[in-house]
Amino acid sequence: MKRLFITACSLIFAFSNIHLNAQTLQKMQKVFESASNRDSTIEKYLTDNQLFTAQVSPDGIYYVVNQLGKNGEVNAGDYVSVHYTGKLLNGQIFDSSIERGEPISFQIGIGRVIQGWEKGIPLFKSGGKGTLYIPSSLAYGERGVGGVIPPNAPLIFDVEVVDVMDQKGYEEKQNAARLKMQAEAQARFEKQVEADKAVIAKYVKDNHLQVEYLPSGLAYYKTKTTDGQQIQSGDNVEVHYTGRLLDGTKFDSSKDRNQPFVVQIGANRVIQGWEQGIPVFKVGEEGTLIIPSYLAYGERGAGGVIAPNSVLLFDIEVLSIQ
DSSP states (O other): OHHHHHHHHHHHHHHHHHHHHHHHHHHHHHHHTTOSSOOHHHHHHHHHTTOTTOEEOTTSOEEEEEEOOSSOBOOTTOEEEEEEEEEETTSOEEEEHHHHTOOEEEETTSSSSOHHHHHHGGGSBTTOEEEEEEOGGGTTTTTOBTTTBOTTOOEEEEEEEEEEEOHHHHHHHHHHHHHHHHHHHHHHHHHHHHHHHHHHHHHHHHTTOOOEEOTTSOEEEEEEOOSOOBOOTTOEEEEEEEEEETTSOEEEEHHHHTOOEEEETTSOOSOHHHHHHGGGSBTTOEEEEEEOGGGTTGGGOBTTTBOTTOOEEEEEEEEEEO
16 A cells, blocks of 8 residues: 555656646747747757756847856946857867866957857856857858868857956956966976977987087087188078988978078078078088077977977078078
8 A cells, every 4th residue: 555655656746747847848938939039959959958947038049047146237348258168069068268277358249259149148247157059140150160160050158257347457357368478488488498408408419419509599510611601681591401300300301302492581581590590601501500499480380290399400501692
């Protein structure tokens, strides 16, 4: 008898939940009907995932508010700072300010972000948290974004409105961020200078080279000297060169093309290692430049050929000054 009573109660609760869910779904549908631009794909996603607190703006942006936030409505012309994680409906993350550790800041109403953000972020107050479900027509539409966001893809953005600012506050925040980035870049540069010095010193020692150094840290040695003309700033210098990595891998050579290269010294059209290194030679001289990474391609490297922070070797032959 007791077992029968428990089973009966379970059935009552089950039917109650079904009835409650049906009522909730009906309420959701009524909420969705208020939008002028509905998206069936997003509505199905919200229904399937039982996101019953979802609302929709008149523009057709679906959203869930998890934290109301403090004072500070977001209006056109305001500057906002927002943390976000962008996902596809399948849960795949395609971008996140949280992973970078820095919120994005921008002005509402000037078209710097997608329409889904222009119209969606003002649905939250300062300090507010929640999720935006953005139709593709208010995101990246038919074009998508490269191999990251497919064409016609609705997007999910978990957002936190960190701050709402006026222009002065925004400029102060941007300036602080710029100073922070500069300080971090300078710290990385100083660290790389020391690392490159150690790498070059080891290479010189291991290969028993007699080198000279420029104040910048560039090292060089000559294999042929002449009494030729000294190179000056502004000169167009014709050279043959072969570029190598420290392990000997060749990545470029004018000799392979049988075509000398002409560089104008001081025009900043080549890496600083060349700007500083070519003038150590006279016409007719040959030798090798050992160029620290910060005078070459630095942190970015060069495609798949030169890795970031690579010290480079350039064998140089100065043919003429044109």
